[in-house]
Amino acid sequence: MAIVQSRSGGAIAWRILKYALLGAGVVIMVVPFIDMFLGALRTPAERLANPPVYWPRDPQWINFKRVFTETPALIWFKNSIIITFAVTFIQLLTSSMAGYALAKFRFRGASLLFRGVLGAQMFPFFLFIIPVFFILRYFPMAGGNDLFGQGGSGFLNTYAAIILPFTITWYGIFLMRQFFMGVPDELLDAARLDGAGEFRIFFIIVLPLVLPGLATLGIFVFVYQWNEVIWTMTITRTAPDLQTLPVGIYLLRGAFADEATQSLQQAAVAVSIIPVMFTFLFLQRFYVRGLTAGAVKG
Amino acid sequence: MTDQQDRATRYGQAPAPLPDLIDDAPPLTLRQRISSKSVAPWIFLSPMLAFGVIFFLLPIIFAAYISLTRWNSLTAPRFVGLKNYEYLLTGDPKFWGTVWNTIYFAAGTLAVGIPLALVLAYAFTRAYGQAFWRSIYWLPMITNVVAVAYIWKFLLDDSFGLVNMALGKLGLPGPGWLTNPGIAMISVILVFVWMQLGHNMLLFSAGLANIDESYYEAARLDGASESQLFFRITVPLLKPTILFVLITNFITGLSYFTLMLVLTEGGPVGATNVTALYMYKMAFEDLRMGRASAVAYILFAFILVVTLIQLRVFRRGGVEAH
Structure with missing residues (x-):
């Protein structure tokens, strides 16, 4: 190629170095996943050998089936699906509602609220773990509690306890506001003149216009919630029926400790990764927008 | 649109002022009131505000209060002032x-x-x-x-x-x-x-x-x-x-x-x-x-x-x- 030839030797050396660097990085990124996958296919005998057999001679594909029949992975999987989809749907709704109000309405206190949304993002997650746990525990009139939050167990041991703290994220509101800012006011005013109510305008006219925004936030929340560990674990430590895939795998670690069951653990780990991996591969361009929105300017 | 307005536009006259400005206009229905431009934003914001109070402001205050107590979560908390902070910063190994x-x-x-x-x-x-x-x-x-x-x-x-x-x-x-x-x-x-x-x-x-x-x-x-x-x-x-x-x-x-x-x-x-x-x-x-x-x-x-x-x-x- 003429362009390449006209460049100096240093430029060509840099090109080679560039792809060598990226290639080396790829090896470091991918080998751990392959190692896990091979582990899931090993027999107990191959694990017990000294030194252990690295490449499985008789790949145990059945381990991916045994995960579902011999461990509670099916329940975990179901919980992961329920919780992830519920949180994603709720957050899309609440974030777009709040984002729309902050972007498109002028009312007393609007800028104060928006500053509140920005400021709230400074508060780290760990600060909320203890108080929110007890707010859910002593929530009035929930789970057998009386008006003063006594007597029952509140929201503990329910899906609500896992989902409620994630019904809103400040970042989601901020992100959706940015997308709504791009919707022209004239469009809304025209719809108002035609006699459309505010809710009809929002759901029928405006929401379809910010579908890319909803996709961005949706994939973002989906990946985050599928992978969420700390909160779900805190709530479900004593409620195995509510555990998700990552949490279940971690809390049942004692049962996966020997050579006979380690392959099952690695198969379960693979199962916990695959759904989000596929979702991501198809929707990754939306994910980029979520991560870079507001992060880099100038 | 009210009938009055409708008629006015149909006969080519200037549209009547908005109904709530006319004294003898029929009062707005609840439905119209809720979906008006001044009330709607607050309804859109209501999930955020409710969440903000219950899962943001309340926990921050609650955590601050708990940090001033001795509490094992099973019996009632006992107020100890700044003792927890003092212990952590000076005594905790x-x-x-x-x-x-x-x-x-x-x-x-x-x-x-x-x-x-x-x-x-x-x-x-x-x-x-x-x-x-x-x-x-x-x-x-x-x-x-x-x-x-x-x-x-x-x-x-x-x-x-x-x-x-x-x-x-x-x-x-x-x-x-x-x-x-x-x-x-x-x-x-x-x-x-x-x-x-x-x-x-x-x-x-x-x-x-x-x-x-x-x-x-x-x-x-x-x-x-x-x-x-x-x-x-x-x-x-x-x-x-x-x-x-x-x-x-x-x-x-x-x-x-x-x-x-x-x-x-x-x-x-x-x-x-x-x-x-x-x-x-x-x-x-x-x-x-x-x-x-x-x-x-x-x-x-x-x-x-x-x-x-x-x-x-x-x-x-x-x-x-x-």
């Missing part, structure tokens, strides 16, 4: 060690992760096959932390892990990556960097894409070498992004503890016990809610100072932080 671990972790992830992400992003931004590189480098970032921990537990196993077997083939002694207290934190940092690399690469490459290609072309015409291009053009022009990534990564690092909880459980002998993990275990294993809340507030105060410095820096640097 472990607290300052966890603070040191926290700073070690946060600074370590910066020292290893940022240069790596910057160089790889620089190589990536103008390379062929973007979609391919991107998918692979982002794989760890979308993998749940339990999976990451178990993947690396097997890889870093003392005798039969892939890493030490590979080192053995080269004739090098493999260290006890997760069992040696002097090395465990380094292992945690490396695994965390592996997890976060794609994220930081993405932020850097977004910044790199904003740099005008004409700078590079002009410099090449003047005979600049590739390393000069990187250090004289890329790094200075990318300074706002680098600052942003540095500070947000540092704040994330200070409050992070999930990987330590799952991979090393804070061990061996407390070598990876960071302050946030210390708080979590104190609350849910030792049931010391009061003291744990005080830990949370001290760590939060520290992070807040860093955050305020960040905001100042960005205002000066012209970067809009979110």
